[in-house]
Structures are given as structure tokens and as C-alpha cells.
Amino acid sequence: MILDLDIGNTLSKWRLKDADSSEIRSRGAVWTREEWRPGADIPDLDVVEAVRISSVARAAVLDDTVKLLRHRVGAVHVARSTAEALGVLNGYEEPGKLGVDRWMGALAGYQLAGGCCAVDCGSAITVDFVLPGGIHLGGYILPGLRLMKESLKLGTRNVAIDPDSEAEELLEPGRRTVEAVNHGIYMAAVSAINRIYCEVCDQHGVALPMLLTGGDARVISRGVQVPHAVWPDMVYGGLEASFPLTLAERAGKMAGAPKVVKPVSLEKIHAGLAFSMLL
């Protein structure tokens, strides 16, 4: 079995993949914390022959995780953001500073779709662009839905905001605080994604396919007008592409990859932007 780990700021996701059949056998998530508890947090390591890790948690969390795993598992592969990989040129001035989950998403997106816009809706929402030639332009980072909600709660005295109530695609003005907040942050997230996509595609003269991942991908997907596909396993896809272990992976296959959605025409993107500027 292969154990894939995607350690984010909020949740540490794991999945077990059969090295022979390439099937996903089980998956789970635990709150990201200081250390893993084998048994409770992660599956039985006796069946694991290799681990692949993408982590944006504090360095100490990764170090401890790797230490624990190296005792028990033969091969431990830790992903890093590099200046170049799999035909993609990292756009950051300091390539190592790009969040490795973003780098994994960019690599997976490029392998699947060629040039792409990769959106990761987790603790933060990140929007990254890779041009068809493999040039990663860099991206945008904004607070995720939960973070936006929680920051408002801190700043609003005596107002109960439920950070867990689900944002929906309800765009009318809220008539209760919770509703106004939920609709406000939802609008902030989806309009930023739509606008960023249109601006960058227009600027670079290319309509790119969009891919969405992360814990809030499904809810945000409902409000994103740009044609896109949801790919919950996009970060894992980057791990598969970076450290191919199975036959299917060596052939370039990534588990759970969606059908790439054809982008709208550049003319439409341009017209939409021109219209919004007129208002």
C-alpha cells in the first residue's frame, strides 16, 4: 500500500492506495496538530510500503511526521517546491517559498490539462496560473471561507456568528447577521475567483481550463461561473506525478482526475470584463 498525506493548515488528509491495482482503498482526515498518533490518526502502517507527503504545516510537524514514518516505512517521499518540475517553471522569485500544496496542484493541473488555473479552497483560497508552455505565473492568496467568518466573529462584539454554518449560493442581501455574513464572504470568494480568472486570461490572451480543489471546493463551485472541474484529489495528483510508484502512475495517470472542462472563448472573457468595467 502507498500512504499519501496532504497536511494542510486545518486538516491533514490521508489516503491508502493499492500499489498493484492503483485503487484507493481508504481515506480520512484529522485536524492538523503537533503530532500524529499512529493507530488513531493514521491507518495501520504495517501494510504501507511507501509514503508521499505534501505539507504546509509548521516545519516541526513535518519533521516529526517524517521521523515517525521513517521508523516504520521503507520509503518516505517529501514533496518540495522547486524551480522546475514536470515541464512547469515555478513563477516565484524564491521557488521554495511557494506553498507545496499549490505547487502540487499546479503540477497536477498541468499534467492533466496543460495550461490551467488551479484553485485550492481550504484554510486559504489560492488561485494559481500555469500557461500552456508550462510557465507558472504565480498566483493569489485570500482567506478561506472559514477564516473570513472567524475573523468577522472576532471583530464583531456580541454577535453570534456560526463559523460552521454552510455558505450557500444565496446571493440576496442577508436579513440576519449570520446570513449577511455567510452571503458576504461567499460573494467575496466567488467574485474574486471569477474576476481573477478573467483578468489573468485576458492579460495573457489565453482561455485556461479551471480546476477546483480543497475542503470548500464543492460549495464554491456552485458560485463560480467560469466553466471548471472539481478535483478533490488534485494535491494527491501532484504527489503521484512527482513520485510515480505504480504502473498507472508511471504511465502518467492520476487517480480521480476529472474530465477537463472546455473553457469559454477569450472573446467572452474579454466581453465580460469590459461589461463589468462599464458598471
Ligand SMILES: Nc1ncnc2c1ncn2[C@@H]1O[C@H](COP(=O)(O)OP(=O)(O)O)[C@@H](O)[C@H]1O
Ligand atoms: N468536515 C469538515 N471539517 C473541517 N473543515 C471542513 C469540513 N468540510 C469542509 N470544510 C472546510 O474545508 C476547509 C479545510 O479544507 P482543506 O482543503 O482541508 O484545508 P487545508 O488544506 O487548509 O487544511 C475548512 O476551512 C472548512 O471551511
Ligand SMILES: CC(C)(COP(=O)(O)O)[C@@H](O)C(=O)NCCC(=O)O
Ligand atoms: C497559502 C497556504 C497557506 C495555503 O494553505 P492551505 O489553505 O492549503 O492550508 C500555503 O500554500 C502556504 O503556506 N504557502 C506558503 C506561502 C506562499 O505560497 O506564498
Ligand SMILES: [K+]
Ligand atoms: K488552500
